Amino acid sequence: MESGPPKVIETAIGWLIPPACREEVLGDLRELYRSPAQYLFEAACTIPCVVVSRIRRTTAATLLLMEWMSIYAMLVFATLCLDRAALSEQWMCVRLAVPPAIILVVMTLGDVYAAGKRGFDPVMGPAVGLSIAAAFAVKNFPELPAFVFSLGGGAGTLIVATLRVMFPPPAYRPLVARIPAFWQRLELVPRRSLIVFSFQAAVFLATVFAVICIRFFAL
Amino acid sequence: MPDSVGQFEQIVLTAILSLRDDAYGVTIHARACALAAPKKVSLGAVYVTLDRLEDKGMVSSRLSDPTPERGGRAKRIYHLEALGERALEESAATAKRIWETVAEAFGELGGGGRRRPKWNPARPR
Numbered sequence: 001m002e003s004g005p006p007k008v009i010e011t012a013i014g015w016l017i018p019p020a021c022r023e024e025v026l027g028d029l030r031e032l033y034r035s036p037a038q039y040l041f042e043a044a045c046t047i048p049c050v051v052v053s054r055i056r057r058t059t060a061a062t063l064l065l066m067e068w069m070s071i072y073a074m075l076v077f078a079t080l081c082l083d084r085a086a087l088s089e090q091w092m093c094v095r096l097a098v099p100p101a102i103i104l105v106v107m108t109l110g111d112v113y114a115a116g117k118r119g120f121d122p123v124m125g126p127a128v129g130l131s132i133a134a135a136f137a138v139k140n141f142p143e144l145p146a147f148v149f150s151l152g153g154g155a156g157t158l159i160v161a162t163l164r165v166m167f168p169p170p171a172y173r174p175l176v177a178r179i180p181a182f183w184q185r186l187e188l189v190p191r192r193s194l195i196v197f198s199f200q201a202a203v204f205l206a207t208v209f210a211v212i213c214i215r216f217f218a219l
Numbered sequence: 220m221p222d223s224v225g226q227f228e229q230i231v232l233t234a235i236l237s238l239r240d241d242a243y244g245v246t247i248h249a250r251a252c253a254l255a256a257p258k259k260v261s262l263g264a265v266y267v268t269l270d271r272l273e274d275k276g277m278v279s280s281r282l283s284d285p286t287p288e289r290g291g292r293a294k295r296i297y298h299l300e301a302l303g304e305r306a307l308e309e310s311a312a313t314a315k316r317i318w319e320t321v322a323e324a325f326g327e328l329g330g331g332g333r334r335r336p337k338w339n340p341a342r343p344r
Binding site for chain 1: 243245248261262263264266267270271274278282287288289290291292294295
């Protein structure tokens, strides 16, 4: 008689459960095990609830809205400044709202499945989200020049990265006081991330300067 | 004053109270099923409610030692906090007042079936 689920199934189910609650949920599912089919059914019913609960604990709705608005505003602003004609395409203003939503979904899921105590890296998280959103934009926004998307998306994700450094996800905030994390004398961002962040900011500013120079002198 | 708790939260709090030191996912789910019968209760709903109660400060949790029957995995044991106890007491007091009012309106409810209060528009308030 089997005492537990097959190792392969248990490992696969374990990957789907957020690390913060993986130990106890896997243990409970194993305790309730009767057959592989029953185990899979129980896991299928339980995991979405656990993920949604974890999203609720690691996401602040106000902060999410601010992040979405930042990226969307930068995208629209970049399109307005650099390729105004693209904005006259059908529903472009509404379609530009999709890449920011993709970035935020990636970051939200990253926070849920983060193994560390800080959530998804505040610098790499938005960068990963932007890459996935860029792949989506290349396929679905052929009329939008790539450099416009890169500029607007890059500016937006820099703002989002700053917001995430200042306001970590709720589940990972220090509980000592309700003030921005950088006001407290704690090691907020690892040194490596600060260096990467500074490098990205420098690259972005250099790109903006180069584009403006090219547009200005080309005209 | 503690936040108000919904019916399912009351069920979960009652399950934790009755289980004492053995309150973890599986046992809380089993006790909640018994309390909520004949309604079915899913394990996922119990987890969501436990997280919500923990965020409200009504329960606290800790990981226990690993056990071999759980494949060497630890249990998350839940304890009722003072805030949760007060919320449960208030809910029980409210339920008792409702029960007494309903019993007064319907008469004796034990053995003999339920009697509806007679509709009488002329009955003085």
